[in-house]
Amino acid sequence: MATSISPLEVADCEVLHAIEQQAHSHPWSLPTIQSCFGGLYHNIGLYEANEIVGFAIVQQVIDEATLMDICVSPACQGKGYGKQLLKQVLEQAQHRGVKIMMLEVRASNQAAIALYLKLGFTETYRREGYYPTESGREDAIMMELTLT
Known part of the structure; x- marks a missing residue:
């Protein structure tokens, strides 16, 4: 199915929240x-x-940006949409003069980690026990990508 990518507005927040609730164990x-x-x-x-x-x-501050959240509805996962979104994020960031893109990801989110590594991100740091889980806590993996 054909997809498109467009800027979001505050009016979209209810829809984003609904997707967030479905896709994350500890949603925003x-x-x-x-x-x-x-x-x-x-x-x-x-x-x-x-x-x-x-x-x-x-979020962008001068020439550094942080991917705060990336989320795909569970019904649409496995179609390459996360990769499509991330590539667009990186392309737009380069156009805005971003030199480094940073993110953090749950250590258990192996699909996301694999995507980030495939697109050139590297692990820079681990925050032990950062994220809550159903049975305790898990590490946050800090990653970054230098954009040229």
């Missing part, structure tokens, strides 16, 4: 998502049949 709250709009943020949505099925939230 609606107010947290709403707080990620404004001057420092560059947020894009991936659309399938004119419906948002994935999104990415990026």
